[in-house]
Amino acid sequence: MVDPASGPFIFDTSVESWLARSQDSALKQWFQEYLSLHPVHVSAITVTERIRGYAVILRRSRKQRREAVEAARTAYLSHLGYVWPVDAAVAVVAAEIMALLPHPATSPRGTHKLIESRQERLARWRFDCIIAATALVAALALIHNNAADFESIRGAIERSPERFPKLGPLELIRCGSLVN
């Protein structure tokens, strides 16, 4: 189990929603304890991904639903926690990661009807690189729900320490291991 007091942690984009929707009482208790000690730390990129999501849903929604989507967006924005900017240090580290790993570690996602385009997959991969760079620069562990992608980023950083002087290792925490 991860001690909430050992935080703060950076939360990858999918983690907040995963935690908010979890039915696991131990996990709920963990998150509540974490929130009583620290704010949720996120990268500015997470805010971009999330708000783009709300904007796309809003655009696709019928008029009568728009108010509810807008209320959800406002609820999200009202409790952002600590947002780490993409500053010069993060930009440099992210660029090094992207140069080491130019292609996504995993295939585009999809369902039986819908698929993520290669362009979207590449954009999401680059966002993941920036989020990993943010955690590395902030020297905070990154909680994620995307092991394949972030483990490959961690591996690349470990194989090329000369590209990341005075930084690292990238500390990763899988969502599933928070209470186990």
Next chain:
Amino acid sequence: MKRRRANDSPKRRTTLTLPADSLTQAASIARAKKVTLSTVISEALANGLQAYAATQRSEEILSAYKKAFSGFSEEELQLLDGVVLDSPRKRR
């Protein structure tokens, strides 16, 4: 900003009715730490109020998160997590 400690704020005299057990425990701590009973009680109260405020804050955030992520389909939740799925036909 520096957090104001219980001992730093202005004092006000009041009368309280407290559980005898708690008072005995507090008196014992006061003797061990060589401070007054008032100091022990005010520190315990400040810690308790801080914990209460933290719990309130976490409940408020959890409630906002629930509101932020409820009422969406699985596909929409993926969108909120940064995954944009589209119909393959649409993209042609």
